[in-house]
Amino acid sequence: MTGSALVAVRGLRVVHRSAGLFARSAVTAVEDVSFEIARGETLALVGESGCGKTSAARALLRLIPCDAGSVTFDGTDVLALAPEPMRRLRKRMQVVFQDPYSSLNPRHRVGTIVAEGLVVHRLASGAAAQARVASLLKEVGLDPADTAKYPHELSGGQRQRVAIARALAVDPEFIVLDEAVSALDVTTQAQVLALLEHLRDARRLTCLFIAHNLAVVQRIATQVAVMQRGRIVEAGPIAQVFDSPRHEYTRTLLDAVPVSDPRDPRALRGQQAERAQPAVGVANRQ
Amino acid sequence: MTALLEVENLRVTYAGAQRDVAAVAGVSFAVAPGEVVALVGESGSGKTATALAIIGLLGESARIEPGSAIRFEGRDLLRLGEPEFRDLRGRRIAMVFQDAGAALNPVMRVGEQVAEAALVHGERDKARARAMAVAMLDRVGLPDAARQARAYPHELSGGMKQRVMLAIALLLKPSLVIADEPTSALDVTVQRQVLSLLLELQRESGTAVLMITHDLGVVAETCSRALVMRRGELVESATVDDLFHAPRHAYTRELLAAMPRLARPVPPG
Ligand SMILES: Nc1ncnc2c1ncn2[C@@H]1O[C@H](COP(=O)(O)OP(=O)(O)OP(=O)(O)O)[C@@H](O)[C@H]1O
Ligand SMILES: Nc1ncnc2c1ncn2[C@@H]1O[C@H](COP(=O)(O)OP(=O)(O)OP(=O)(O)O)[C@@H](O)[C@H]1O
Ligand SMILES: [Mg+2]
Ligand SMILES: [Mg+2]
Numbered sequence: 428m429t430g431s432a433l434v435a436v437r438g439l440r441v442v443h444r445s446a447g448l449f450a451r452s453a454v455t456a457v458e459d460v461s462f463e464i465a466r467g468e469t470l471a472l473v474g475e476s477g478c479g480k481t482s483a484a485r486a487l488l489r490l491i492p493c494d495a496g497s498v499t500f501d502g503t504d505v506l507a508l509a510p511e512p513m514r515r516l517r518k519r520m521q522v523v524f525q526d527p528y529s530s531l532n533p534r535h536r537v538g539t540i541v542a543e544g545l546v547v548h549r550l551a552s553g554a555a556a557q558a559r560v561a562s563l564l565k566e567v568g569l570d571p572a573d574t575a576k577y578p579h580e581l582s583g584g585q586r587q588r589v590a591i592a593r594a595l596a597v598d599p600e601f602i603v604l605d606e607a608v609s610a611l612d613v614t615t616q617a618q619v620l621a622l623l624e625h626l627r628d629a630r631r632l633t634c635l636f637i638a639h640n641l642a643v644v645q646r647i648a649t650q651v652a653v654m655q656r657g658r659i660v661e662a663g664p665i666a667q668v669f670d671s672p673r674h675e676y677t678r679t680l681l682d683a684v685p686v687s688d689p690r691d692p693r694a695l696r697g698q699q700a701e702r703a704q705p706a707v708g709v710a711n712r713q
Numbered sequence: 714m715t716a717l718l719e720v721e722n723l724r725v726t727y728a729g730a731q732r733d734v735a736a737v738a739g740v741s742f743a744v745a746p747g748e749v750v751a752l753v754g755e756s757g758s759g760k761t762a763t764a765l766a767i768i769g770l771l772g773e774s775a776r777i778e779p780g781s782a783i784r785f786e787g788r789d790l791l792r793l794g795e796p797e798f799r800d801l802r803g804r805r806i807a808m809v810f811q812d813a814g815a816a817l818n819p820v821m822r823v824g825e826q827v828a829e830a831a832l833v834h835g836e837r838d839k840a841r842a843r844a845m846a847v848a849m850l851d852r853v854g855l856p857d858a859a860r861q862a863r864a865y866p867h868e869l870s871g872g873m874k875q876r877v878m879l880a881i882a883l884l885l886k887p888s889l890v891i892a893d894e895p896t897s898a899l900d901v902t903v904q905r906q907v908l909s910l911l912l913e914l915q916r917e918s919g920t921a922v923l924m925i926t927h928d929l930g931v932v933a934e935t936c937s938r939a940l941v942m943r944r945g946e947l948v949e950s951a952t953v954d955d956l957f958h959a960p961r962h963a964y965t966r967e968l969l970a971a972m973p974r975l976a977r978p979v980p981p982g
Binding site for chain 2: 443445454473474475476477478481525526528529568572575576577580581582583584585588606609610611612613614615616617639640641642643645646669670671679680681683684685686687688689690691694695696
């Protein structure tokens with residue numbers, strides 16, 4: 428597998444240091460994380476909120492420094508790359524951030540934002556770029572007329588789709604999607620997932636898919652890594668991990684997935700009502 | 714029972730750069746005290762605009778069209794002055810915003826922001842308010858809450874910021890919580906924990922919840938009634954049981970068909 432991996436992360440360690448007024452604090456967000464993603468595969472990274480998924484992804488893309496470990500992309504040592512080759516590599520690796528609003532320039536219109544990569548990497552300009560932008564917006568379920576809007580004029584899910592369109596515009600080989608479909612209604616979400624699957628089949632697009640919705644992960648991912656407190660506790664093919672989880676935390680996660688039917692006795696609503704009633708129940712029995 | 718919140722023929726228009734957008738096009742519904750109601754629907758259908766209209770936080774580019782009415786606890790919210798509205802917002806209606814990162818004050822420690830909620834709710838003693846804040850952050854599952862309370866929003870992960878917003882809403886103990894995608898960045902175990910806290914508050918304090926979410930599992934877990942929006946209109950209003958088992962509108966059926974469901978192996982035996 429090592430030979431064919433497009434992305435390989437080894438022993439990654441990320442420490443966030445904040446210099447406070449009186450004290451310096453350091454949080455080790457990622458500790459000894461290793462994984463590989465073969466071309467055309469989708470690796471889902473799931474786990475506790477705050478366990479280091481975003482930190483690991485940002486470090487892998489060299490958006491934040493890491494304290495230990497190595498990252499290779501298509502055989503290239505990413506962390507050692509000089510600025511110019513790194514700039515060229517950025518075209519091949521794209522990212523959709525968890526927080527779509529702060530990642531979109533508020534002073535630019537949607538059309539400019541989505542075309543940004545095309546212009547920066549000199550892939551298209553003028554009418555060709557506009558046509559590409561319009562077709563991408565359509566593919567993510569947005570109105571091509573939205574190109575004239577500013578980010579603040581969009582709903583949460585519309586912003587998220589602008590960020591997805593921007594990332595796909597440059598036809599990347601690898602894309603990091605950090606909670607990138609969580610603000611979409613399920614029909615739009617299905618449309619975006621189908622688009623990703625199509626790109627995976629047609630262009631062997633490789634994905635690192637960070638998400639909390641395990642049903643979505645089950646649909647889109649081929650591999651999964653489960654993280655807890657900065658470390659990967661279990662990893663493997665999606666069917667294997669989800670059907671026969673070995674780690675306690677993976678089982679806890681799978682058991683906590685929301686019910687898909689309100690009549691399910693495990694629904695919180697029913698349990699709450701039950702817990703509220705015992706006094707009456709006990710009195711009746713006596 | 715008289716309604717806590719009544720929205721009647723609500724129409725919200727945004728003045729766009731090119732043309733006006735009718736974000737909400739005549740929506741009517743009511744929420745009873747203590748009721749947990751889901752607001753679901755297409756991305757861009759006007760859910761957040763409806764919520765912002767209720768709490769009076771639509772921006773300057775939006776206008777509420779004549780003929781719209783919003784009544785809350787018997788008061789006509791569209792005729793309320795800003796000082797009265799500000800008072801209502803903290804004490805009677807709390808909102809958990811869709812974009813927690815943008816809603817929190819970036820230059821204030823999160824613990825202080827939660828403590829402010831305790832102060833708004835009537836606590837006089839600052840140290841006690843801070844202690845209440847840490848206790849609530851702990852209850853919403855923030856690990857090492859005493860230390861994290863000293864963090865600034867940018868030092869927290871997406872789901873941690875969401876929990877700070879929830880802690881604020883829970884401490885206010887209002888009669889209505891409007892929660893816009895409150896758990897979209899939480900892992901399922903923490904999600905379960907905060908949803909159950911929200912239901913606890915609903916039972917103990919009689920708080921009603923308007924839950925805006927794309928996660929139909931969250932709806933099935935927590936809500937008793939659901940409103941479905943599409944293109945600014947309300948296309949269906951039903952009990953959650955009917956929504957899942959006897960959906961009337963084609964769009965609702967489409968949503969249910971597209972709902973991602975986790976397939977688990979059938980246990981042996
Ligand atoms: N800029 C920062 N400064 C200090 N600490 C940080 C910073 N960014 C993240 N952290 C801390 O690092 C840890 C991991 O955060 P990260 O954002 O990677 O989590 P995550 O797995 O993406 O969580 P979520 O699912 O909630 O988005 C958390 O404890 C967080 O508080
Ligand atoms: N400030 C604004 N200026 C102009 N148009 C806006 C503004 N805010 C929202 N809109 C438009 O109003 C419509 C409704 O937006 P709203 O944010 O209410 O949608 P939503 O149902 O909350 O969607 P999502 O599920 O994606 O968050 C959308 O078409 C959006 O583009
Ligand atoms: Mg994250
Ligand atoms: Mg919204």
